[in-house]
Amino acid sequence: MTTDSAFDDDRTASDFDDDFEPFDIEGAPDLPAERYLDRELSWLAFNKRVLELAEDPTLPVLERANFLAIFASNLDEFFMVRVAGLKRRIITGLAVPTNVGRSPVDVLSDISKQAHELQNRHAAVYQDLVKPALAEGGIQVVTFDSLGADARDHLRDYFSSQIFPVLMPLAVDPAHPFPYISGLSLNLSVRVRNSRTGRQEFARVKVPQMLPRFVRVDPTESIENARYITLEDLIANHLGDLFPGMEILEHHVFRVTRNEDVEVEEDETENLIKALEKELLRRRFGPPIRLEVSDDMDDVTLGLLVRELDVTEQEVYRLPAPLDLGGLFDLSRLDRPELHYPTHVPVTAAQLQPSDSNLRADIFKAVSRRDVLLHHPYESFATSVQAFLEQAAADPDVLAIKQTLYRTSGDSPIVEALIDAAESGKQVLALVEIKARFDEQANITWARKLEKAGVHVVYGLVGLKTHCKLALVIRQEKGTLRHYSHIGTGNYNPKTSRIYEDLGLLTADDQVGKDLTRLFNELSGYAIEKKFKRLLVAPLHLRKGLLKLIANEIANAKAGKPAGIRVKVNSIVDEAIIDALYRASNAGVKVEVWVRGICSLRPGVPGLSENITVRSILGRYLEHSRIFSVVNGGDPQIYIGSADMMHRNLDRRVEALVRLTDPGHIADVSANFDRAMDDRTSSWHLEGDGTWTRHAVDESGRPLEDLQSSLMAEIGPRSRSGLRR
Structure with missing residues (x-):
């Protein structure tokens, strides 16, 4: 296992709070005023990338139709939430400046202009490109x-x-x-x-x-x-x-x-x-x-x-x-396989495969031997996380199960497992986030069903959404209690696990178990806990912990030690994090950002961000995992978890990142990041002015590597042969 040189042996992750002051973003005299991209316009740029997939003639036509529908659904939600929020601020007189210092009125004007252009382009893509292609495939809309x-x-x-x-x-x-x-x-x-x-x-x-x-x-x-x-x-x-x-x-x-x-x-x-x-x-x-x-x-x-x-x-x-x-x-759901992506069946992670093909793997035995890093949807959610909770519910040696639920499916086997566990006499705690946007009613229904079954249901902390993805199982083994934990980047939703790319850690590490026990106590009771060893938890100290890691890379770079920062998120908006990355760039630290959606950071700007590169990958699967990685003087540290680099995640939500310690897992995540940032991989590149440019073919016109297709081709055989690190 790697050593944790960022902390002394007697320090905890939360000690970041005690001795570190965040960068003063208010003053920041060394950084230019116009150093952020507008978050709302950046979101529209993300949806434009979705539209570009619908325009791509190399994709199966029903998938192109699906991307048109995704664009429309995305834009609906953008208006219902983001545009509505800007209008409300104007109407109520709370028209505070946006993240780029402009008034909501001016931003709404720009949104309207770009949204009109995008909706007209969207309609044209359907009429001129996708509809004729559907007709060629035998699907005529008349x-x-x-x-x-x-x-x-x-x-x-x-x-x-x-x-x-x-x-x-x-x-x-x-x-x-x-x-x-x-x-x-x-x-x-x-x-x-x-x-x-x-x-x-x-x-x-x-x-x-x-x-x-x-x-x-x-x-x-x-x-x-x-x-x-x-x-x-x-x-x-x-x-x-x-x-x-x-x-x-x-x-x-x-x-x-x-x-x-x-x-x-x-x-x-x-x-x-x-x-x-x-x-x-x-x-x-x-x-x-x-x-x-x-x-x-x-x-x-x-x-x-x-x-x-x-x-x-x-x-x-x-x-x-x-x-x-x-x-x-x-x-897009028509049963025309030849007009869809080729079928992909997730494989069971190598460490969780049963020794006998006729038997079901013992999840507890496998995890007790070694941490398991899961990569969905390439590796099966059903035979890993779902099986973990189902086995816990049925195992007479399991005494307690504690879990967070943010979004789950309508016929959730996860919820059914918790109900089975409670009905069999186990202690079961479910933290149901009933304020998960547009899933509120479904989560209220689940909460009441769980309560009727005897599950202890709580709704988190007042004023905060609980967004972390955590499950903790307490099992009695040979007269002692052992912790089995799962910390993920995605929801406990079997349906979305087949289309969302996510990471998850299954571990029997006692320190992680104790960290989760303390965190669940905080969420269900009145504890104010800061003593976490392998977790960084928002809102108390996640941002400060990340800023400390960035500051350490700056110090290493100045001392001539290996330094580098990698961030994979859905969105990056938080000014303190962005400013810290700018300072790291100015100190000579190579910064690589892999973002799916909003990015308010301007890369490649002379004097500000020459050493920052931003890439975006969209495709068959929705890139959803969050990763924070530092070179740390040659002893790399990688955290995975639920938090994006946004105010709501760092200030108004309970989020958790866990540090990976298995060298093989660190190598796997690093290698995947290498490929994502490689110029030979198909992706969108962000320029300092906010322009995204798609790079899908090389100079000779040959397609660049599709990362998701490559992982599908590689992880299956690797897992079947047991070669996963």
């Missing part, structure tokens, strides 16, 4: 007008039997006020004329969200050559059934995005679940922040919508039909 009589007759029957009964046309007149338009719903605006009075009326028809967005024109057609029509097109062509005796003058599609961020005022005298449930009800009625309309909408209808919804011209997005390309998720 219009009702283009169909022959037989197809129309079949669809009319389908409409009458399956769609018409659930539609609810709502008139707008003196007796019927303008209806509430729910967020993200797809709607038809209809103007009709009364044939008897000649009076024009307006009505709204909501497109049912529970029905398939793309309707098969003829189910007898071969799936290899099938036609589909959008649900709203089918409804629009049968409006006469909804308004008999009326003349249909105009019909158009529109969609509203509302502020759906939840802010719970945590009063210690009020039940948190009840407070959150009340806030979730209010979420449905948040103010509109975006109005999308089909580009053929007439001015009279648009004027009515703008007036009734109280939106500005800046918040109106005119787009070609179909709106809401998130509906492409339906098409």
Whole structure:
């Protein structure tokens, strides 16, 4: 095992707090004022990278359709949360400057300009690139007008039997006020004329969200050559059934995005679940922040919508039909294997493979021999983390299980394992974060189900979200208690574990177990614990611990010792961390940042960040692991965990990073980072002005290495042969 030269033997990770003052980012006279990229515009740049994957003709066409849907879903959430937050700050008078010192009003203006450009590009990619490619693959998205009589007759029957009964046309007149338009719903605006009075009326028809967005024109057609029509097109062509005796003058599609961020005022005298449930009800009625309309909408209808919804011209997005390309998720799930990525089946980690193929591996025995570093989705979540908890629930020698739950799946075997453990008499503690954004209601449901089974359910600390990914099992072995721990970078969610790239450590190390015991005591009780040995924990000392590690690299560089810093995160925004990396660069420390989403750091700027390189990798899997690595004078230290380099993670969440100690694990993580930063690997490169450039082919036009594909090809055979370090 490597030695921990960053700490003396009698010091703990939390001792960082006692003797280290963070860099003064307020003063920072040696760093230029304009040293950060705007976080909101950086997020839009991330979604643009997603869109570039949809534009890539080398990818399977249903995967390109999936990336179009991901782009749309991402942008919806961006408006519901980030844009809504900026608007709220303006409306409430709390218009404090953004991270680049600009007013929210100016940032909203830039967001609007870029979002309009991106949404128009998004629509064009569908119409001009993906839709024709789908047709070449035998998936034709057609219009009702283009169909022959037989197809129309079949669809009319389908409409009458399956769609018409659930539609609810709502008139707008003196007796019927303008209806509430729910967020993200797809709607038809209809103007009709009364044939008897000649009076024009307006009505709204909501497109049912529970029905398939793309309707098969003829189910007898071969799936290899099938036609589909959008649900709203089918409804629009049968409006006469909804308004008999009326003349249909105009019909158009529109969609509203509302502020759906939840802010719970945590009063210690009020039940948190009840407070959150009340806030979730209010979420449905948040103010509109975006109005999308089909580009053929007439001015009279648009004027009515703008007036009734109280939106500005800046918040109106005119787009070609179909709106809401998130509906492409339906098409992307079609059973056409040749139009998808090749199937990948995760392998069982080498150390967890049973000695007999007919037996199940003993997870406790395997972990007691040596720490296991898991790499999902290349290595199976089901045969590692899930099996660990299921075995713990069934093992009579297990006395207690403690776990955090941030997001999990609807039919979670993890939750079922905790319930089984509690029902068998074990002590079970589940820390359920019911404030996990957009999973609040699901987590409330899980929490109540766990409580009914006898699980001790807690909701963390007042004012903080619990985002760390921790599981602790206490097992009695030969008259003594032994700790088995899992610390991960991703959620305990079997479904997302198949598409999110994450790392996880399974260990029987007694010190890690004691660290987790103390941390769980803090989360479930009133302890204020700082004595952690192998963990760095937010919000008390994670940022200061990382700054101390960076300062140590600066000192090593100045002393002529080996120095270097590597950071892999979803987002990096925190000014103190960024400024420390700038200072490290100026001291000659090589800094490499691997980021999926937002990056407010400017790399490669003379006098500021010449020694900083930033790369981004997007692809089949969502890069989700967080890594913080330092060269440490030749004795490398690597931490993995749940924290991004953002204010919310470092200041307002409970996060945990664990230090790896197995030399093989350190080598594996380092080698993977080497490949990610290699110019021969396909990735996006960030410039100092905020521009991201994709590097996917070499100078001769040959494709660069796809990191994820390479890992899929290598980890499987390596695990099967037991060659994992």
